[in-house]
Amino acid sequence: MTEALQVEHVAKRFGALTALRDVNLRLDKGEVLGLIGDNGAGKSTLIKIICGFHRPDSGRILVDGDEIVLRSVDHARSVGIDTVYQDLALVNELSVYHNMFLNRELVHWPLLNNRAMRKRAKAHLDDMGIKIPDVSIEVAKLSGGQRQEIKVARYKGCVCK
């Protein structure tokens, strides 16, 4: 049985600082893995490499048994890897539905198809049981908990492993 994700001998340096030396990781389909470490251990760096934000200095990543070189976050997303970040990755000035569709907006070229996005966003949130009064209001006006919910909901729209 091929693992969903394999990370082999990954290393990453930032100048003189070695963030990861020789990391190996295996994730089966349906498995939930918790990554624990001290501050500065390199958890964020590893996650960033897996989701395509950084390139490893050495080592390789395999998705469903196939080795893949991740070119960008978009590329990672297209092969099924997506991330919810610890730092608040929402744009305060934008509405809930714009945040949920960030960089994946629906367009009625050349304009945005706001109506469709609103509909889908509302449907998603209802699906997940998240109660947001109006998807058109600015994210800045939501409570901390609501913002967290939006972020999780944001990535529900993609096909993730």
Added chain:
Amino acid sequence: MGFARTAGEALTRRREASVAVVAIGLMIYFQLSAPVFLTHDNLVNIAQAAAPTAIVAVGIVLLLVSGEIDLSVGMVFALAPFLMRYAVDFYGVPAIPAILLAFVLAAGIGFVNGFISIRLRVPSFVTTLGTFYFLQGVVLTTSHAYPAEIPEPARGDIQRWLGAGDWAELTWCLIIVGVFHVVLTRTRWGLHTISVGGNLLGATEAGIKATRIKIGNFMITSVLGAFAGIMEAFRVNTIDPNLGGGTGVTFTAISAAVIGGTALAGGSGTVIGAFLGAVVLAELQNGFNLIGISANPFFLVLGTAILVSMVANQYLSRLRRAGRT
């Protein structure tokens, strides 16, 4: 649901309302003080003063929203008509292609601004300060600091349609303001511009190519500056090496953007507000001149008026925000 949405839209539009109120208030004040204020000819004067500033301010808004600034646009404004002239007079290029060539070169300047600011990580304030002086040197050296005449092939219809006609400048201005209002509020480009300015890290992590957005906005600003500069040269019928006014155009455009409601910090801005801001500034200039205030006290009055307008603007904005929730 439908009602909430229309109310929502109305609320957004109201951000520009505070500036609009100031603009209308000034109009009333000046009309009462100098009854010729609202005559056809004087409205043309105001339109011709506001239009170039507004066009440049549109670009400035895009940049400010994305978290950057461009101090050199006033010099692109001055240089562009010279570039057009050199192309026509020295290289025999016909008028319209010469103008387009000036735009292309302006876009190049914008690219350089963006590249240095984003790729080489120099704060855009500093970068564009440098290009400002550099371009000033280019203008002065190539023109020998002489004013130049509008090249022959560009006179007549082209000159009229592109600036000299009474309402030409205003028409182009409204078209540009309209287009970029849509861009900023209803396209991916605008959305990404806001994202990059509002939360650069978050936007990048979502995969938005911040570099491309920012450099693109620098290029847009420079081209708009070039367009406004050529328009003004046509209107005034001379190519003036002083036209960039040193810092005049840049200052006024940034003021218009900020008076109109665009935050200097980034992430939020309004193109329509910038247009209204430019109208406010033009009204102040024109109105006080009509009343008869002479040059020295003029600056006193203008500065006070800008401060008062801004305070009124802030106050009205706060009222609006309080009324919302």
Added chain:
Amino acid sequence: MGKSHPKVTEAVDTLDLNPVTRRRLLTGTGMFSASLAATALLGACSDKQQSAAGEIGNFPKTPKWKFVFVNHVTTNPFFTPTQYGAEDACKLLGVGYQWTGSKDSIVAEMVNATNTAITGKADGLALAVVDKSAFKAPVDQALDAGIPVVSYNADGARDDPGTNRLAYIGQGLYESGYELGRRALEKVTGGDVVGFIATPGQLNIQPRIDGATQAIKDSGKPINFTAVATNADITKGLSIIDAYVQGHPNVAGMLAVDAGSTQSIGQVVEKYKMRDKGLKVAGGFDLVPETLAAIKGGSLDYTIDQQPYLQGFLPVLALYFYKISGGLLFPAETNTGLLFVTKDGVEPYQTTKTRYEGSDTAKKLVDRSGAIPHP
């Protein structure tokens, strides 16, 4: 603040001064206000004062006309006496003026100010025509609207005034440059002569250096004349002139065509003691204090006075006469003078502070006695 004799107060009131000047006069030193009060009383007695309501002197009653002065460097101190001149003429004739334009020589701003004056229905326009193409349309518009227009201080290019203004009131720019050059030729017979100009191309000073160039060429003498740009900013100009001199220590003559460059030449000549070396002549324009000091000290040989006061006073008269005579008294081309100020005559300029030179706001009668110098 002592108490003045009520008659004195009454007399001063007839002068219709602004409150500051009035207070200053009433509390001024004895001789000062007494002589002025005497003048006022005499004036009140003669029938040359306002007789019927609204009439001024021998002229009929007129509406309070407004004449607009459009200038290219509105805050430049050179034009302060110009504004005093305009103000004094207006007071004399019962009309008003507005001083507007651009602070930094931006032609578009001047055009805007002109257009505003036209829509504001100004009664007359005085324009410094610093660009030969930009003002043609606005001036035509003004004339079409029945507004008389004169130019002052600058009048387009030498061969092309560029506008249909009714008359030019100012110094003959090319001619003054020519004289600048000619006078230099009295002391220099050959070698290198440099001419400094703050902003090349600008039409209120470029013709001067053109004139100087031509004068030197016409002389036929083996002089090598170079024009060098300095800067509108005096401190930068000073550095440029300094650097030039260091590179050309044997220059035979140094000329300048604007106030800033002239002042800087004086300073540089003094600094490098160039009069002891090969420098035969140094001269320029305008009467800023530094320049006057340099003339007194011998670093500069001469400077040319443009009489900016008259450049404000005379346009008002010209426009007034045009309007009061229904256009029959047409503005006349007026040369506001080309006066050379040299070491012999410089002292009164330095010591007297008057409205006419812009160095004081108070009105005063400047005494002069003795023979008038002449060649």
